[in-house]
Amino acid sequence: MREKGKAPAIFSFFSGIGFLDLGFEENGFEVVYVNEYHPPFLEAYKYARQKLRIAPPELGYFEGSIAELITGGQKRELTKKVDVARNKHRIVGFIGGPPCPDFSIAGKNRGKHGDNGKLSKIYVDLIVQQKPDFFLFENVKGLWSTKVHRHFYEELKKKLVRAGYLLDDHLINSIEYGAPQDRNRIILIGFHKNFIGTKRGLALPDWARFKKYNKKDLFSLSWPTLERKLTKRSRELPRELTVEYWFKKNKVQKHPNRKDHFIPRAAASKFVAIEEGDVTKKSFKRLHRWRYSPTAAYGNNEVHIHPTLPRRISAAEALAIQSLPTGFELPHHMTLSNKFKSIGNGVPYLAAHGVARMIASVLTKKELK
Numbered sequence: 001m002r003e004k005g006k007a008p009a010i011f012s013f014f015s016g017i018g019f020l021d022l023g024f025e026e027n028g029f030e031v032v033y034v035n036e037y038h039p040p041f042l043e044a045y046k047y048a049r050q051k052l053r054i055a056p057p058e059l060g061y062f063e064g065s066i067a068e069l070i071t072g073g074q075k076r077e078l079t080k081k082v083d084v085a086r087n088k089h090r091i092v093g094f095i096g097g098p099p100c101p102d103f104s105i106a107g108k109n110r111g112k113h114g115d116n117g118k119l120s121k122i123y124v125d126l127i128v129q130q131k132p133d134f135f136l137f138e139n140v141k142g143l144w145s146t147k148v149h150r151h152f153y154e155e156l157k158k159k160l161v162r163a164g165y166l167l168d169d170h171l172i173n174s175i176e177y178g179a180p181q182d183r184n185r186i187i188l189i190g191f192h193k194n195f196i197g198t199k200r201g202l203a204l205p206d207w208a209r210f211k212k213y214n215k216k217d218l219f220s221l222s223w224p225t226l227e228r229k230l231t232k233r234s235r236e237l238p239r240e241l242t243v244e245y246w247f248k249k250n251k252v253q254k255h256p257n258r259k260d261h262f263i264p265r266a267a268a269s270k271f272v273a274i275e276e277g278d279v280t281k282k283s284f285k286r287l288h289r290w291r292y293s294p295t296a297a298y299g300n301n302e303v304h305i306h307p308t309l310p311r312r313i314s315a316a317e318a319l320a321i322q323s324l325p326t327g328f329e330l331p332h333h334m335t336l337s338n339k340f341k342s343i344g345n346g347v348p349y350l351a352a353h354g355v356a357r358m359i360a361s362v363l364t365k366k367e368l369k
Contacts, residue, residue, distance in 0.1 A: 008363060009085040011035075011078075011132065012057075013066055013096035013123060017044045017330070017342045019322060020095060020138065023352025025054060027360045029093070033059040033081055035066060040338040047331045059084065066098075067122050070129065082130050091195075091363060094130070097138035097185075097347060098123050124156045128163040133195040134359065135165075138347055141184040144171055157188070165190035168204045172351060175218060176211040179323035179348035180246050180292045187355055191362065210358045213238070223291045224277050230290050237290060243307060244289040246320040255316035256329045262312045262336055271310040287313070293321045296348075298340035318343045323350040 007030040012021050015036040025031055034057050036042040042063050046056070059081045068074045085092050098119040120139065127135050143149045157167055167190045174183040189204065208214075221237055224230040239245050252258055264271050270284050277288035286305040287293055296318060298304065304313050313321075315336075319328055322343060330339050 006088070006090060008091040008093055008133075009033075009058075009088075011059075011082070011092065011094050013094065013126070014098055014119070015045055015096075016041050016345050017048060019324065019346035019349050020097065020136075020352045022052075022325075022328075023347070023349055023354075024095065024356040026353055027356040029356065029360070030058070032057050032085060033062070033078075035062045035064070035069070035096075037063070037065050038338075039063060040334055041342050044330050044334055044338075044342060048328055051329055052325070052327055066119060066126060069126055070122060075129075079130065082132070091134070092132045093359075094127055094132040094135040096123055096136070099345075120152075120156065124159055127165075127190075128159060131163065131192060134189070134191045134363075136355065136359070137188040137190075139186050139188075141171060141186060144169075144186040153186075160190055164193050166193055166196060170207050172207070172211075172355070173215050174323075174348040174351040175241060175292055176213050176215050177348070177351045177354040178212045178240065179321075179350045180241050180243055181294070181296055181321055181323075181348055182292055183295045183348060183351075185347070185351070189355075189359065205358055205361050207358065210354045210361075212354075213241075224288050226275060226278055226280075229277075230288075232290070234290070241292050242290050243287050243293055243321065246323070247317060250316065250320040250324070250326045252314065252316040252320055255314075255319075255326070256332070257315035257319065257339070260315035260330070260332075260336060260339055261317075264311060268310070271305055271312075274305060276307050296321050296344050298344040315339045315343065322346055322348045325349070 007028055009032045010021070010024050010029045011033040012031050013035045015021060015034045021031045021034070034042070034045065036045060042061060049056070062069070062074070064074070069078050082092055120143075123137065143153050160167060167188065169186060169188040171184060171186055174181050174185070218238070218241070222228060222234065223237060274281075274284055274286045276286055277291060279285040279287070279294050283301050284303045284305060285294055287307045289307045293304070296304075298318065304318075305311070306313050306317070315330060318340060330342075
């Protein structure tokens with residue numbers, strides 16, 4: 001991959017606090033433009049990168065709705081910024097995961113008509129309008145697996161194909177990339193045929209090459225459950241996929257966000273009564289030390305309880321479950337609600353890292369031709 005200043009230029013949308021961006025930054029890409037609508041998230045994005053000593057994006061931040069970038073003055077500004085990157089002979093990529101509650105089985109399920117659902121179409125419209133060399137679109141499994149939502153998804157793909165993109169998509173699980181979490185997501189990747197130099201189908205590397213584990217093999221192991229209790233880790237279980245491993249790896253007891261957790265009041269008794277590893281309930285789920293976590297979703301009244309302590313997990317522990325580097329931290333003045341919402345919304349870092357590696361391999365092959 002090219003040196004900084006000539007590295008592929010990433011325009012990031014729905015950036016949140018930047019987990020997806022970080023995966024690309026660690027693989028030779030440079031995030032040059034950041035769009036995030038929610039001010040506390042964008043402030044936390046800047047704070048985390050300052051702590052990680054990552055330079056601010058060369059082409060700046062846009063704190064506003066992506067819908068504003070489709071028409072008028074903001075459209076012209078974005079076009080200028082894309083042209084700046086192109087004039088420097090840089091590869092331009094768009095990455096983003098539009099808000100997904102309208103496609104989530106556990107969410108609002110309003111589909112393309114919901115306020116969040118509409119943003120997926122707007123993101124695709126923006127790609128078609130600006131024509132980056134490549135793009136990444138990330139969303140929940142429901143967009144892929146639910147019939148009515150799948151029809152909408154296929155319509156989005158047709159629009160991208162008509163605009164000249166060669167596409168490949170895949171349903172990934174974050175645990176396959178080494179994150180201690182059972183989290184399914186659809187990843188759609190597109191390269192413009194003029195950039196690739198062919199009108200034929202896109203030949204991406206085998207997705208499995210960039211995964212650390214086979215999901216089917218992992219889920220066939222005898223992980224601890226209420227029926228199969230373990231007080232210590234079985235040797236057959238991958239230590240690096242357990243909650244306990246990541247809590248120790250990220251030194252959560254010393255992390256700056258270690259005290260950032262909700263204090264139980266009305267439901268305090270549940271924090272004692274629920275057994276370690278009981279994740280069968282819709283809301284209160286107690287993690288197990290020697291098991292991976294269920295999907296990190298900290299909104300909609302879903303509560304994840306510490307494996308052995310009578311409290312909800314801390315922000316530091318949630319960041320560990322999202323496989324973030326130890327040095328990633330959030331500002332202390334950020335509200336707990338915003339901390340947990342932003343953490344739960346993010347793409348697990350190791351999954352982002354693996355997908356970015358795959359895209360980098362495609363770009364490297366192109367540059368070697």
